[in-house]
Structure formats: C-alpha cells, structure tokens
Amino acid sequence: xxxxxxxxxxxxxxxxxxxxxxLFFAYPLLSILERGLRADGSVASPLDxxxxxxxxxxxxxxxxxxxxxxxxxxxxxxxAAYVLGRFAFRGRSLVRALVVVPFxxxxxxxxxxxxxxxxxxxxxxxxxxxxxHAFFNVAVVVLVVSTFWASLDRRMSEVAATLGAAPxxxxxxxxxxxxxxxxxxxxxIVFLFSFTSFGIVLILGGPAYSTIEAxxxxxxxxxxxxxxxxxxxxxxxxxxxxAVWITLKLEAVAAVGAGPRSERDVxxxxxxxxxxxxxxxxxxxxALFLGVPLAVLVERSIAVxxxxxxxxxxxxxxxxxxxxxxxxxAVWNSLLYAAAATVIAVVIGGLAAFAVANSSGQPxxxxxxxxxxxGASAVMLGFGFVIAFDxxxxxxxxxxxxxxxxxxxxxxxxxVRIVAPTLRAIDQRQREAAAMLGASPGRVRREIDLPIxxxxxxxxxxxxxxxxxxxxxxxxxxxxxxxxxxxxxIFRFLGRPGEINAAQAYALAVVLMALTATSIFAVGxxxxxxxxx
Amino acid sequence: MLxxxxxxxxxxxxxxxxxxxxxxxxDEVVAVLGASGSGKSTLLRVIAGLQRPDSGRVLLDDExxxxxxxxxxxxxxxxxxxxxxxxxxxxxxxxxGLRMHGAAGQEIDRRVHELLELVGLHGLERxxxxxxxxxxxxxxxxxxxxxxEPRVLLLDEPLGSLDRPLRERLLEDLEALFRELRVTALxxxxxxxxxxALGDRVAVMREGQVVQVGTxxxxxxxxADTDVARFLGLANVxxxxxxxxEAVTVRHIGAGDAGDGVVESLxxxxxxxxxxxxxxxxxxLDAAVTSLEHPAPGERVFVEIDPAGIVRV
Numbered sequence: 001x002x003x004x005x006x007x008x009x010x011x012x013x014x015x016x017x018x019x020x021x022x023l024f025f026a027y028p029l030l031s032i033l034e035r036g037l038r039a040d041g042s043v044a045s046p047l048d049x050x051x052x053x054x055x056x057x058x059x060x061x062x063x064x065x066x067x068x069x070x071x072x073x074x075x076x077x078x079x080a081a082y083v084l085g086r087f088a089f090r091g092r093s094l095v096r097a098l099v100v101v102p103f104x105x106x107x108x109x110x111x112x113x114x115x116x117x118x119x120x121x122x123x124x125x126x127x128x129x130x131x132x133h134a135f136f137n138v139a140v141v142v143l144v145v146s147t148f149w150a151s152l153d154r155r156m157s158e159v160a161a162t163l164g165a166a167p168x169x170x171x172x173x174x175x176x177x178x179x180x181x182x183x184x185x186x187x188x189i190v191f192l193f194s195f196t197s198f199g200i201v202l203i204l205g206g207p208a209y210s211t212i213e214a215x216x217x218x219x220x221x222x223x224x225x226x227x228x229x230x231x232x233x234x235x236x237x238x239x240x241x242x243a244v245w246i247t248l249k250l251e252a253v254a255a256v257g258a259g260p261r262s263e264r265d266v267x268x269x270x271x272x273x274x275x276x277x278x279x280x281x282x283x284x285x286x287a288l289f290l291g292v293p294l295a296v297l298v299e300r301s302i303a304v305x306x307x308x309x310x311x312x313x314x315x316x317x318x319x320x321x322x323x324x325x326x327x328x329x330a331v332w333n334s335l336l337y338a339a340a341a342t343v344i345a346v347v348i349g350g351l352a353a354f355a356v357a358n359s360s361g362q363p364x365x366x367x368x369x370x371x372x373x374x375g376a377s378a379v380m381l382g383f384g385f386v387i388a389f390d391x392x393x394x395x396x397x398x399x400x401x402x403x404x405x406x407x408x409x410x411x412x413x414x415x416v417r418i419v420a421p422t423l424r425a426i427d428q429r430q431r432e433a434a435a436m437l438g439a440s441p442g443r444v445r446r447e448i449d450l451p452i453x454x455x456x457x458x459x460x461x462x463x464x465x466x467x468x469x470x471x472x473x474x475x476x477x478x479x480x481x482x483x484x485x486x487x488x489x490i491f492r493f494l495g496r497p498g499e500i501n502a503a504q505a506y507a508l509a510v511v512l513m514a515l516t517a518t519s520i521f522a523v524g525x526x527x528x529x530x531x532x533x
Numbered sequence: 534m535l536x537x538x539x540x541x542x543x544x545x546x547x548x549x550x551x552x553x554x555x556x557x558x559x560d561e562v563v564a565v566l567g568a569s570g571s572g573k574s575t576l577l578r579v580i581a582g583l584q585r586p587d588s589g590r591v592l593l594d595d596e597x598x599x600x601x602x603x604x605x606x607x608x609x610x611x612x613x614x615x616x617x618x619x620x621x622x623x624x625x626x627x628x629x630g631l632r633m634h635g636a637a638g639q640e641i642d643r644r645v646h647e648l649l650e651l652v653g654l655h656g657l658e659r660x661x662x663x664x665x666x667x668x669x670x671x672x673x674x675x676x677x678x679x680x681x682e683p684r685v686l687l688l689d690e691p692l693g694s695l696d697r698p699l700r701e702r703l704l705e706d707l708e709a710l711f712r713e714l715r716v717t718a719l720x721x722x723x724x725x726x727x728x729x730a731l732g733d734r735v736a737v738m739r740e741g742q743v744v745q746v747g748t749x750x751x752x753x754x755x756x757a758d759t760d761v762a763r764f765l766g767l768a769n770v771x772x773x774x775x776x777x778x779e780a781v782t783v784r785h786i787g788a789g790d791a792g793d794g795v796v797e798s799l800x801x802x803x804x805x806x807x808x809x810x811x812x813x814x815x816x817x818l819d820a821a822v823t824s825l826e827h828p829a830p831g832e833r834v835f836v837e838i839d840p841a842g843i844v845r846v
Binding site for chain 2 (some may be wrong): 153155156158159160161162163164165166167169170173174177178180
C-alpha cells in the first residue's frame with residue numbers, strides 16, 4: 001500500500017525527523033562516547049579524567065552555582081510573581097510580556113550587559129554568574145508561578161485566616177504548599193538552564209570558574225584534549241538525566257488537585273495604600289533589575305571618551321584584527337544562517353509535531369526523544385559535530401550548512417513544543433466534517449490543519465530564528481574563522497585587549513539584541529499561547 | 534452578642550451593603566435570605582474581617598472588631614464550595630484550626646475524632662478530601678469550622694452546591710447540630726425553605742439593605758411588602774393585598790353551576806398540590822390543596838377564600 005498518500009504522509013512525519021535526529025543527534029553523541037572510551041587507538045578507562053581533582057571542582061561548582069542561581073532567581077522573581085498572581089491592574093499583561101525579553105536574549109548579550117553594568121572587580125566571578133542567571137531566568141519564575149498563583153482560590157487563605165492562621169503561618173501552611181507544583185516546575189527549569197549555562201559562564205566566569213559545559217569547550221578547543229572533553233560530556237549528560245528524573249519525581253509529588261479558578265475570580269484591584277505600594281514596589285524593583293543592565297549596555301556601546309558617539313558602530317564596517325571578516329559580515333552571516341536554520345527547524349519540527357500529536361495513547365516516545373537535544377546541551381552538540389563529521393563522508397569544514405543544521409537542532413524542541421499542542425487541540429470532528437463533505441486526507445490537512453496550525457508555525461519560526469541568531473554554544477565550535485556569526489564575533493572581540501574592541505563588542509551586542517527582539521515581537525503580535533511559558 | 538451597625542460597603546459606584554444593621558443573640562441562628570447580588574455574602578465577609586466596610590462597625594461581645602484581623606476574630610466560616618485544603622487529608626483539614634490555636638497533639642486527635650463523629654464522617658480521617666462526595670466535603674468544611682469553637686459561625690450558602698435529596702438530609706443534620714451544640718450562627722441563603730427551617734429569625738435582604746427581620750412565623754404572617762411576600766413564595770399578590778395559597782379552597786362544581794374559573798396548571802409539592810386557577814376576570818390565583826383529592830387541569834371550579842388568609846402589607 002505504498003501508494004496510499006495518507007499512509008506515506010504518516011510514515012514521513014516519523015521517518016524524516018527520526019532520520020534527522022539519528023544522523024545529527026545520535027551519531028555525534030555516539031561519537032563522543034566512542035572518543036571518551038578510547039585513548040591512543042585502544043579502549044581506555046575514563047577513570048583518570050573522572051578522578052582528576054579539577055574535574056571534581058568543575059562538577060561541584062556546576063552544581064552549587066545552579067542551585068544558588070535558582071535560589072537567587074526565586075528571590076528576585078517571587079515578589080513580582082505574587083503581585084501578578086494576586087492583583088489586577090492596568091498594564092498587567094504588558095508587564096507579563098516585557099518580562100519575557102531577558103529570557104529570549106542571547107546569553108552572550110546578557111553576559112555583556114553584566115560585564116558593562118557590574119562594578120570593576122565584581123564583573124567576573126561567581127557573583128556575576130549568579131546575577132546574570134537570575135536576570136536570564138527570572139521570566140520563568142515570574143510567568144510560571146504567577147499564572148499558577150492567579151488560579152489559586154483566594155478563599156483558601158481566607159478560610160485559614162478565620163481558623164486562626166496569622167499571615168506568615170497562612171502563607172507557609174496554605175499558599176506555599178498549594179503553589180508547590182509551580183515552584184517545582186519553575187525551579188527545575190531554572191536549575192537546568194543554570195546547570196547547562198555556557199555563554200554566561202564562559203564570559204563572566206573568568207579563568208577561575210568553569211561549569212562542565214564551559215570545561216568541555218576549554219578541553220576541546222583550548223587544550224585540544226578531545227578525550228577529556230568527551231568524558232566530561234558524558235558526565236554532563238548523566239547529571240542532566242538525573243536532574244530531570246528528580247524534578248519529574250518532585251513535580252509528581254507536589255501536584256495536588258485543587259480545582260483551579262479563573263483569573264477573573266481571583267485577581268482584584270489593589271485597594272489599600274499598602275497593596276498599591278507592594279505592586280509598585282516589587283514591579284519597580286524588577287524593572288530596575290532587568291532594565292538597568294540593558295540600558296548600560298546600550299550606553300557603553302555609544303560611549304566615546306567622555307562623550308557619546310557612534311564610532312563603535314561605524315567601525316563595524318571596517319576589517320578588524322579580531323576577525324577574519326568585518327563585523328557587518330558577521331551580522332549578515334548570522335541572518336543567513338538563522339534563516340536557513342529556521343527553515344530546517346520548522347520543516348523537521350513541523351513534521352515531528354504532526355507525529356507527536358498523532359501518537360496519542362502510546363507513551364510518547366517521540367516526544368521525549370525530541371526533547372533530548374534540550375538536555376544534551378548546545379556545547380555537546382557542537383563538540384559532537386566536530387568529532388563526528390571531521391572526515392569523509394561528511395567533513396564539516398567543507399560544509400557551510402553544518403552551522404544551520406546544529407542551530408536547527410537546538411531550536412527543534414521549541415518548535416515541537418509550540419506546534420504540537422495546537423495540533424492536538426484541533427477538534428477531530430472538524431476533520432471528520434471535512435471528510436464527510438468529500439475532502440481527501442491530504443486535502444483535510446491542507447484545508448483544516450494547516451490554516452489552524454499556520455499561526456503556531458509562524459510563532460515557532462520566530463522563536464527558531466531568535467534562538468538561531470543567538471546560538472553560541474554549538475556555533476562557536478563550528479563557525480569557520482572567515483564566516484563568524486554575531487555571538488561568535490562578540491566573543492572574539494572580548495578576547496582582544498583595548499577600548500575599541502570592547503566598544504565594538506557592546507555595539508554588536510546591541511545589534512544582536514535589536515534583531516532578537518524584533519523577531520520575537522514580530523511573532524508576539526500573533527498571540528499564540530505556547531505551552532511552556 | 535454579634536451586632537452589625539449601619540455597615541456600608543461600596544464597590545466602585547454601586548453599594549453592595551447600604552447601611553445594614555443586624556443583631557444575632559447568643560445561641561441564636563439568624564438566616565439572611567436574599568436573591569443573588571443582594572449583598573448577603575458581603576455582609577458575612579465584613580463580619581469575618583475579609584472585607585473592610587466603608588462605614589459602620591461590627592461588634593462581637595461589645596468589642597469593636599475593626600482593629601481585629603480575621604485570624605483573631607474567632608469567627609468560623611463555611612463557604613458554598615467547601616474550599617477544603619486539598620494538600621491535607623480529612624483529619625488535617627479539621628485539625629487545622631486547632632493547630633493554629635496551639636492545641637496539643639492528643640487534644641487535637643480527640644477533637645478531630647469527636648467532630649468527625651458529630652458530622653457523621655467517623656473513620657474517614659486519613660482520606661484525601663478529593664475522594665469525598667460533595668455532601669461529605671461540606672461536612673468536613675463544617676467540622677473544620679466548628680473545631681476551634683468559634684464564637685460565631687458564618688455559613689455562606691452552605692447547601693447551595695448540593696443536589697436536592699442531599700440538601701434536605703444535610704438540612705436536618707444541620708438543624709440537629711445547631712440545637713445540640715447551641716451555636717451562634719449567621720447563615721445566608723437564597724432558599725426560603727432553608728431559611729425558615731434553620732433560622733430562629735430570618736432577615737430578608739434586598740439591594741444591600743435589610744428590608745425585614747423576624748421569626749419565620751412573623752414573616753409569614755406579615756410580610757413587609759409585596760416583594761417580600763413574593764420572595765417568601767406567597768404567589769397571590771394584588772396591589773397591597775396578599776392572599777395565602779392555603780386560604781384558598783377549590784371545589785368541583787355541580788351540574789348547572791357556573792363556577793369562578795378554570796384550573797390552569799398543577800404542581801405537586803410533597804403533601805400538597807399547588808393549583809393555579811384562571812379566574813373569569815382574567816387574573817390568576819394560586820391555591821395549596823390536599824393532594825388526596827383535587828380538581829384536574831382544565832376543570833371549571835368554585836373558589837372560596839378564607840378571610841383569615843388575607844393579609845394587607
């Protein structure tokens with residue numbers, strides 16, 4: 001029945017993404033594994049790398065900085081989450097939209113913003129890393145927790161109060177346990193992002209602080225110890241796997257079934273001066289925390305001596321000793337690569353979303369498989385590409401499309417996550433009605449599914465484009481010296497001494513920030529809810 | 534014992550409560566009867582301290598409650614939708630108020646046991662509240678509110694979310710419980726039968742104001758105005774006169790008799806039947822008659838009215 005178009009379509013939705021993942025995800029990962037277990041052509045125990053005190057320090061730092069970053073992110077985000085989850089006020093949805101901005105910014109831009117804003121002496125080191133992580137991830141806490149909070153029945157706390165619970169006790173015994181699922185969800189996301197953080201750690205960590213992720217890069221690129229890098233990659237994969245497993249357990253334990261209320265029943269206007277102060281105060285502080293670094297970043301890009309000017313931007317058109325291309329060419333490269341990556345990610349991710357949406361009932365193996373690149377981390381993918389495709393038949397040095405492919409791989413989980421829920425939400429009866437009216441299965445997809453899913457695909461494309469533009473961890477391994485991308489160019493400028501190099505790094509960061517914000521807001525107008533924020 | 538004095542609450546332009554004064558004596562149960570939107574729930578929230586009044590005050594045992602936060606008022610509250618703590622089991626819910634008041638572990642266990650026995654949920658201590666039926670959940674909510682021995686118990690449509698047979702059973706249980714425990718309670722309802730069954734006195738509310746307070750008998754005998762009369766289920770309201778349905782007698786006509794009107798419809802209300810008769814002048818008259826023997830719809834009938842059943846309002 002190979003000629004049945006419906007059948008072959010379904011096969012394609014599985015086969016194409018699976019083939020893509022097998023070649024560009026599984027194969028590089030296996031290459032890493034093989035490289036880690038082999039030294040001088042024979043099988044060797046990885047124990048020497050594992051027991052190295054340096055490795056132990058890196059793993060330890062990775063863990064505690066991720067924990068501390070998560071704690072700091074909660075400290076910064078919870079007051080705003082409370083205010084947004086309990087009060088209705090003018091501009092509430094605008095605040096919720098703006099708070100996403102730092103989260104979609106490339107990590108390189110975030111790192112530069114804190115390099116610019118933190119006082120000398122603090123701008124590199126673990127404090128800078130924690131603050132930058134909190135800046136980057138605070139949207140997760142604010143959105144996830146406030147959305148959940150806004151569905152919590154206010155009367156729970158009211159009943160508790162009439163039973164004698166003082167405010168602090170009421171919060172501890174009623175609100176906190178009821179919020180637990182959202183706290184666990186937000187906490188695990190922030191922990192994972194901080195654990196696998198690369199750009200921020202590489203730039204703000206200085207020589208003394210390195211996460212597993214940054215250390216993979218150091219060993220592979222700076223020391224050229226591919227075996228140690230491979231072993232660290234496996235360690236990273238195991239750690240992430242364990243962290244995901246624990247958080248899934250946590251979320252299952254934390255989930256309690258209190259009937260959710262609609263926001264309209266829960267939110268009320270702040271009426272006392274104290275409440276108004278609370279709303280203004282916590283949102284004002286959050287605005288300062290998020291706004292000042294970005295403002296200073298822009299300011300630094302136009303600072304010339306004691307005054308201001310566009311010198312750094314003009315210099316972007318001229319050749320520089322930091323790159324084998326002009327900075328503007330890097331901008332152009334980034335746009336081209338990101339566009340190509342978006343096409344790949346939307347095609348593969350769109351097909352996969354169809355497959356995932358159709359695989360109801362079964363344990364969604366494909367769904368889980370597609371999320372894996374997220375956990376495997378960009379650096380590992382980049383490194384895997386380097387050691388997997390460094391010889392015939394696929395030599396990455398001769399293949400300019402290898403960069404878009406790896407960027408698409410990083411963007412893929414997001415595309416599936418955005419498109420699949422929309423597909424699942426399509427009422428099967430609409431398709432049946434179309435079929436009753438004489439539409440063939442292919443026609444049904446074109447006339448029913450595609451228009452509905454079109455908007456989700458557009459949003460996914462915007463996200464994929466923004467992610468590809470800012471992608472650093474994998475691209476830094478693969479971009480050729482004469483065709484750097486924007487984040488790579490920024491990183492190269494930072495590695496060079498001198499005012500003008502720093503100023504150009506800031507200017508490029510501003511350009512990157514503007515491009516990212518534009519692509520996100522362009523699709524943001526389409527207003528499609530995505531499942532995970 | 535509990536006294537609300539001239540309480541006013543405004544939400545923007547409209548007043549949810551417009552100068553409400555109401556008193557509940559010790560061991561008395563007062564029912565607040567009103568349609569939805571009449572402000573009765575807001576009154577409970579003000580008394581519990583969950584809503585600050587724009588003017589007026591609430592006194593409990595002659596103490597002005599204005600500076601007292603909700604958790605120190607000693608006022609129990611039961612909501613229509615139970616609002617149980619889903620992260621605790623049945624015993625955890627009932628024990629909550631006792632723990633907040635610093636009761637010792639053994640004392641808590643004893644009281645929880647006692648209260649669950651009282652509301653007929655003995656043995657369900659360790660059950661998750663999500664697995665309980667609606668009626669059981671409401672009993673837990675009641676036990677939880679009673680546990681710390683509140684000075685006043687407030688109930689907001691406590692039976693509103695239950696289906697009818699369950700409601701009637703719980704109504705009887707509540708009545709017995711109130712009598713046995715001698716609780717001072719204020720409960721709001723939109724159901725006239727509930728209000729009359731449970732309330733020692735009934736306060737009728739309309740548009741944020743208390744329009745009449747009295748015992749069920751007083752209200753039934755002398756409704757303050759025609760609206761109250763209609764709300765109490767006295768259907769025969771003409772201008773300023775109310776004719777009680779039970780004062781209307783409907784008889785079969787003999788051969789050749791003209792009669793007064795035609796039976797239009799018939800609704801069974803337990804032991805009585807409510808007939809609606811279309812009189813020859815075009816008006817309608819409701820009659821409550823025995824269900825044993827009565828005219829059928831479409832039949833021409835004689836109508837007689839007992840003068841004792843005519844009330845001027």
